[in-house]
Amino acid sequence: MPANPMFWQKEVETLERPALEALQLQRLQETLRRVERVPFYRGKFLAAGFKPEELKSVDGLRRLPFTTAADLRENYPDGLLAVPREEVLRLHTSSGTTGKPKALFFSRRDVDNAAELLARAFCMTGVTRRDVFQNMMSYGLFTGGLMMHYGAEKIGCMVIPSGPGPSERQLLLMQDFGTTVIHVTPSYAFYFADFLEKKGVDPHKDLSLRKAFVGAEPYTQETCGKIEAALGLDVYNSYGLTEMNGPGVAFECEHKSGLHVWEDNFVLEIINPATGDPVKEGETGELVLTSINREAMPLLRYRTRDLTSLIPGACACGRTHRRIRRITGRSDDMFIVRGVNIFPQQIERVLMAMPQIGRNYLIQLDGLDDLTVKVELSPPAFDGQVGHLEELQNQVAEKLRAELWVRPKVDLVAAGSLPVTEGKAKRVIDKRSL
Ligand code: ADP
Ligand code: ZN
Numbered sequence: 443m444p445a446n447p448m449f450w451q452k453e454v455e456t457l458e459r460p461a462l463e464a465l466q467l468q469r470l471q472e473t474l475r476r477v478e479r480v481p482f483y484r485g486k487f488l489a490a491g492f493k494p495e496e497l498k499s500v501d502g503l504r505r506l507p508f509t510t511a512a513d514l515r516e517n518y519p520d521g522l523l524a525v526p527r528e529e530v531l532r533l534h535t536s537s538g539t540t541g542k543p544k545a546l547f548f549s550r551r552d553v554d555n556a557a558e559l560l561a562r563a564f565c566m567t568g569v570t571r572r573d574v575f576q577n578m579m580s581y582g583l584f585t586g587g588l589m590m591h592y593g594a595e596k597i598g599c600m601v602i603p604s605g606p607g608p609s610e611r612q613l614l615l616m617q618d619f620g621t622t623v624i625h626v627t628p629s630y631a632f633y634f635a636d637f638l639e640k641k642g643v644d645p646h647k648d649l650s651l652r653k654a655f656v657g658a659e660p661y662t663q664e665t666c667g668k669i670e671a672a673l674g675l676d677v678y679n680s681y682g683l684t685e686m687n688g689p690g691v692a693f694e695c696e697h698k699s700g701l702h703v704w705e706d707n708f709v710l711e712i713i714n715p716a717t718g719d720p721v722k723e724g725e726t727g728e729l730v731l732t733s734i735n736r737e738a739m740p741l742l743r744y745r746t747r748d749l750t751s752l753i754p755g756a757c758a759c760g761r762t763h764r765r766i767r768r769i770t771g772r773s774d775d776m777f778i779v780r781g782v783n784i785f786p787q788q789i790e791r792v793l794m795a796m797p798q799i800g801r802n803y804l805i806q807l808d809g810l811d812d813l814t815v816k817v818e819l820s821p822p823a824f825d826g827q828v829g830h831l832e833e834l835q836n837q838v839a840e841k842l843r844a845e846l847w848v849r850p851k852v853d854l855v856a857a858g859s860l861p862v863t864e865g866k867a868k869r870v871i872d873k874r875s876l
Pocket of ligand 1: 536537585586656657658659660661679680681682683684685746748768769772866
């Protein structure tokens with residue numbers, strides 16, 4: 443056990459910046475040597491006139507082009523593998539939305555290291571071996587199951603690999619084994635909270651839940667607050683992507699003021715998605731990551747499509763690894779209605795701030811260029827009178843217009859009537875005939 447229970451690897455987590463940057467450079471150089479064996483990268487180095495041995499600073503990486511999700515698909519299944527096949531211990535894939543999946547390989551050291559990074563995350567949120575961790579994410583090719591499981595085992599807490607699945611069974615496990623920590627998507631957290639309400643179970647009194655790791659999809663601060671209130675626990679934002687190990691790339695510490703990115707493992711850049719240039723510190727842009735501690739399949743300057751910004755300054759926890767703000771969406775989530783750029787999270791922020799509004803919503807684009815927001819009512823806050831319903835509908839539409847500059851049609855529907863998934867929620871349905 444580490445000396446300070448809030449730190450798993452205190453020395454590296456609190457490494458002074460110059461030492462941390464020296465470590466980054468050294469690992470980046472090793473990574474470049476490793477990927478030189480991959481024809482895809484060798485070709486890129488040649489085209490850019492880039493000689494790995496001449497790299498003198500981490501910033502020198504910027505001379506290389508980005509790697510994109512399309513590159514991964516074009517090199518499917520194993521074109522980006524950087525080690526002999528027999529060194530691969532595990533395969534994960536990222537579902538994506540269309541076509542072939544992205545295949546990601548892990549060596550033994552990669553799997554172990556990913557678990558170490560997660561152990562750091564568990565530890566900094568105050569999880570100890572006395573905790574009972576119920577992993578309600580899907581096991582299998584999705585990293586949210588297995589990777590998180592391995593991280594929890596490093597800490598030594600008791601792991602219940604429940605996976606997603608019947609809420610009845612989840613509840614039974616929680617009651618019988620005293621679950622204290624769960625791992626869920628924000629949409630499933632709400633679904634489960636509704637289920638508990640229907641069962642007459644009050645999580646504040648009847649369960650031992652203390653913390654939830656919530657991630658896999660973007661959610662707002664307002665949603666976070668609603669989950670905390672509904673389930674009676676502390677929510678910690680957990681960010682990751684299969685391309686970079688899965689969960690554990692960035693995580694909130696006990697101060698919950700941004701997510702620390704493990705910079706001894708990832709070089710982070712935030713770029714203007716349109717130009718590819720770095721944004722000014724603190725400005726929002728697309729997160730670009732380079733894995734510098736991976737054997738089987740490191741990726742250089744990978745465009746995550748996730749939008750965030752850097753938080754300047756040091757964190758009160760003492761960790762020196764920089765923090766990013768909660769992901770506000772993906773650059774490819776944006777949709778355009780009547781010439782206006784809209785992110786689903788803008789809509790979510792407005793809805794979640796209204797007490798009369800429930801927890802699930804769906805954005806529908808249809809007709810020529812019509813925007814409809816379907817949203818569930820919050821049962822206790824609504825008296826069922828039709829006149830009041832229309833008034834509320836108008837109120838929601840007006841608040842959305844003020845935020846978006848487009849007035850949507852608002853459909854208020856009964857609580858529990860919109861579809862829910864245990865995996866990632868699908869929030870936008872585009873059926874436009876443009
Ligand atoms: P897929 O690509 O199939 O969705 P991944 O599990 O690799 O599978 O998904 C990673 C993506 O999920 C990230 O790039 C990001 O868009 C989203 N994501 C993961 N964690 C968070 C989080 N905490 N906040 C916002 N988005 C997240
Ligand atoms: Zn911190």
